[in-house]
Amino acid sequence: MARQIITTANAPSSPLYSQGVKAGPHVLVSGIVGIDPSTGSLVDNTIQAQTRQALTNCEAILQAGGASLDDVIEVGVLLTDPADFAGLNEEYARWFGSEPPTRYVAKLGVDLPGLLVSIRMTAFVG
Template structure:
């Protein structure tokens, strides 16, 4: 199966990994954080603000791969502080309505100053 590397200018990137990969009908978005691509800095110091920015960044990568939020099958979320779970859900609910994708939430295993959340996702495009 051929795969295509996805790059979105309006999402943060790293030389260590691809923002996303499209393989067949799947678009897989790497762990994405709440960095504002216009400033290169973490967008907010709240879990809601970082979740919002991380989801905006994921959406930009999905769009670059020909997918959208309605195509998401699965979302994986890593939290620095599990105590932020309620705040995460507050913002997450604004993005995914009555039929949200499958999801898991776990504790982030690395310590990056100021970073509260990392989000990855898989979409299916027919």
């Protein structure tokens, strides 16, 4: 099975990882944060704003790979501060209301100034 690297200018990028990879019927999105791709900076210091931007960025990568949020089967969330769990859920519920994908939430293991959340996804487009 060949893999296709997914790139889009509508989400933050790094030379250290691919934004996404399509392999067969799966689209995998790297851990993406709340950086506005037009400014290269974190959007705000609230969990809701960073979650919203991270999900917007993930959606852009999914679209570049031929998928949508409706195709997502798993979401992984890393929080800098577990106390932000309720705020994360507040914004997350707006994106995945009925029949949400599987999900895990864990504590982010690195300390990056201002970063509150990182979100990764797997979609199935078969």
